[in-house]
Amino acid sequence: MDALIQLLVGFLVAVAIAWLAYSLHSLSRSGAFAAALVGTIIFGLGGWQWAVILLVFFITSSLLTRLFKKQKVVLVDKFSKGGQRDASQVLANGGIAALFAGLSFFLPGVDWFWWAFAASVAAVNADTWATEIGVLSPDLPRLITNGKPVDRGTSGGISLFGTLAALAGSALVSLLAVLIRPSGSPGWVVAFLIFTSSGLLGALLDSLLGATVQGIYYCPRCGKETERHPLHLCGTQTGLIRGWNWLNNDLVNVACAASGALLAAITYGLFV
Numbered sequence: 001m002d003a004l005i006q007l008l009v010g011f012l013v014a015v016a017i018a019w020l021a022y023s024l025h026s027l028s029r030s031g032a033f034a035a036a037l038v039g040t041i042i043f044g045l046g047g048w049q050w051a052v053i054l055l056v057f058f059i060t061s062s063l064l065t066r067l068f069k070k071q072k073v074v075l076v077d078k079f080s081k082g083g084q085r086d087a088s089q090v091l092a093n094g095g096i097a098a099l100f101a102g103l104s105f106f107l108p109g110v111d112w113f114w115w116a117f118a119a120s121v122a123a124v125n126a127d128t129w130a131t132e133i134g135v136l137s138p139d140l141p142r143l144i145t146n147g148k149p150v151d152r153g154t155s156g157g158i159s160l161f162g163t164l165a166a167l168a169g170s171a172l173v174s175l176l177a178v179l180i181r182p183s184g185s186p187g188w189v190v191a192f193l194i195f196t197s198s199g200l201l202g203a204l205l206d207s208l209l210g211a212t213v214q215g216i217y218y219c220p221r222c223g224k225e226t227e228r229h230p231l232h233l234c235g236t237q238t239g240l241i242r243g244w245n246w247l248n249n250d251l252v253n254v255a256c257a258a259s260g261a262l263l264a265a266i267t268y269g270l271f272v
Contacts, residue, residue: 134162
């Protein structure tokens, strides 16, 4: 009965938050449904500790999307989607976390599930902070593969400004994860360092994939590279110039979250 009550409460809380985010235009309609599903799993099956970590990511990412919106408007044609997150974006960022929250319910007492969960959220938070804050860097980013300067918003471009933002985003989630963790695995300093480094490395992998194999397109009318396909914002059809056409930004975000979780899980196995 307690489990059913927790699941019901989790569902109601998740629906309320998804509706609020939809009302504030942070989520599209499909994004709101996906957020309600992910939230129900994490809130209802994981518990309040898991829910807090998810909320920190969701609130900070939504706030950062809104901040300095005028400065970022010139980059909107670079990204595959706008600031209103749809279902695929929600699932890409929260699906791995929901998986481990669900596993923790059906297989209680497995400590590394929390490690994988926390690190996956740390990774997507790091990636989001790097994107939202990094584009404000006074210096042009450089491609992670060869160090050449690229335009702001270019997939695979990194800067010191953005990397520090990624580190801060990962560290915030990691700090909360060690303070409220539901199990008593290794000391908090070790756990904090592992969560933070796993999250940062996951975000850097995101950049590496963006610079190498993510599908990047070109708009002949605007003369710009973009993630948008098949049509650019101007309505012109875009053509693939590098990467795999099936590997879009959402799948790269899944890889970011999964790599953070995998790194933490492997490190847990080595240290515990």
